[in-house]
Amino acid sequence: MTMPPPANSNKPCPICGKPPADPYRPFCSSRCADLDLHRWLGGVYRVETSEVGDEKDDSGV
Numbered sequence: 001m002t003m004p005p006p007a008n009s010n011k012p013c014p015i016c017g018k019p020p021a022d023p024y025r026p027f028c029s030s031r032c033a034d035l036d037l038h039r040w041l042g043g044v045y046r047v048e049t050s051e052v053g054d055e056k057d058d059s060g061v
């Protein structure tokens with residue numbers, strides 16, 4: 001029996017497509033990991049978040 005490759009071990013860096021480096025998996029470098037993190041945060045949170053109020057549209061019908 002041959003050892004099958006681990007499922008997630010060959011995924012390229014999602015930022016630049018290079019092979020991932022161990023400490024930064026699944027990224028190739030801390031830079032790419034950081035870029036992705038900022039992208040991720042930018043989509044969800046604001047860097048300077050001024051909490052105006054949690055307007056919950058609670059349309060409980």
Ligand SMILES: [Zn+2]
Nearest residue numbers: 013016028032
């Ligand atoms: Zn990269």
